[in-house]
Amino acid sequence: MLIQENLSVQEKLKILTDAAKYDVACTSSGVSRGGKNGYMGNAEASGICHSFSADGRCISLLKILYTNQCIYDCKYCINRCSNDVVRTSFTPDEVCKLTMEFYQRNYIEGLFLSSGILYSADYTMDQIFQTLWKLRRELRFNGYIHVKAIPGADPALIEQVGYLADRMSVNLELPTAEGLRNLAPGKTRDKILKPMRQIQRGIAKQMEQEGILLPEQGKGHRMISTGEAEGKLPSDGSGLPSFGGDGTVPNDRSRVQSLSGERRPAPVRWGVAEEKAGYSTGPKLRLGRSRYGTYGISRVSGKRDYFVPAGQSTQMIVGATPENDFQMLTVAEALYRNFGMKRVFYSAYVSVNEDSALPILPGGPPLLREHRLYQADWLMRYYGFDAGELLSERQPNFNLFLDPKCDWALRHLGQFPVEVNRAGYETLLRVPGMGVKSVGRIVTARKTGVLTFADLKKMGVVLKRAQYFITCSGKLMNPVRIDQDYITSQLLGDERRKAWDIQHKDSYRQLSLFDDMHLEGAGIDLPS
Secondary structure, three states, X not given: OOEXXXXXXXXXXXXXXXXXXXXXXXXXXXXXXXXXXXXXXXXXXXXXXXXXXXXXXXXXXEEEXXXXXXXXXXXXXXXXXXXXXXXOXXXXXXXXXXXXXXXXXXXXXEEEEEOOOOOOHHHHHHHHHHHHHHHHHHOOEOOEEEEEOOOOOOHHHHHHHHOOOOEEEOOOEOOOHHXXXXXXXXOOHHHHHHHHHXXXXXXXXXXHHHOOOEEOOOOOEEOOOHHXXXXXXXXXXXXXXXXXXXXXXXXXXXXXXXHHOOOOOOOOOOOHHHHHOOOOOOOOOOEOEOOOOOOOOOXXXXXXXXXXXXXXXXXXXXXXXXXXXXXXXXXXXXXXXHHOOOEEEXXXXXXXXXXXXXXXXXXXXXXXXXXXXXXXXXHHHHOOOOXXXXXXXXXXXXXXXXXXXXXXXXXXXXXXXXXXXXXXXXXXHOOOOOOHHHHHHHHHHOOOOOOOHHHHHHOOOOHHHHOOOEEEOOEOOOXXXXXXXXXXXXXXXXXXXXXXXXXXXXXXXOOOOOOOOOHHHHOOOOOO
């Protein structure tokens, strides 16, 4: 397809914003940078969301493709080269003009710039570099910029772009090399992982120069060199687990353990254990913050350029290939441990092309499966869980009607109930219905008195779930049986309703007084 050169900027914007909506690896957070004299804008680590698109995604960033032209024929992608769609491309000046004008009108907080491959990876990456250079140096834009690194591009170009962007990302797309071969024949895992590794090493080198503590494989922070960090990576250099042709984990358990982190030490309380292990006695790290540490410099000054200060992220498509949840979660865990990833995003497969190699999803995109993966990802990063605890080869997929934390607790009832007034911080974090904030309040409040269930409710504990797994002063909230089937039946009521809402989020509307909707047949009494 030829690039349409006679389109207006508004027409290009409509085409290239629509083409960018399938990329969910997009955040407006990660770095704080104050205003600077002579520059326009700043960046806040928390991010501000102005509005949401029709599918619920945040659009606080100007989220566009540089071009929807592409040399690849990825079967799941709307922009693949074999599709008959209108092709167009921005110029660096057009992207800069749009960004500055949208920012001046307070429509956006920054720019998210992705792209198809125009002519070659190097040419596309050079166009992105020119765009960011003009924004930063000529127009003196000081706001947030998230940009895609193009696999296969010259490392020198990626490095130059890294000093202009706040966050960079390279989409893994599919969790296994076999999936890439089947659906994205022009891409290889090595080509995707190479810029990931370059970005990780660049961030680590800068952190070392700044004297910032480097994360060590999920154990906390201590001063380690970039060479030492690289020495901890698997000898094959990939850093990701490989799976058998039938989709199962290989029999070589020692290899899988070294890659996915399944061989794990007993849980430790961050702070005290750090000092005993010889870690830095600087700011203490504890669960409730990312257990994989932080690759990046979240708070920066305007005095110098930083290399990808907000870290890097990636995306995996859920449901396009037959990998199970355990495989996807194991890959995500390896990305956090071995590539210093800030976020792994999960994107439910949306059928936009007809191809015999693509799955048929009569129920539509697997949104609930995507939701469960995000919940599990949160448990791994902030609650101390490992992928091997949440799922296994025997149970490779999540229960769609129970959140992963409840499902884990029901399979480990021998560890419950726990006494709220004595249990450790890490133990309480594993109780369904308790989050980081509520557990922090509990640990603080019980220093001055004995807590009751009424106190827990005021602290934000969801007692509908937590009551089956905790005691206060040795007593349960209600006389219930500690039985897996009974507790499951009690929890499924709310979870089934939530699951239905996620799967049918566009299929309901608010009832009016004049609606019938055949509710008598649903067992709902109507006024006579």
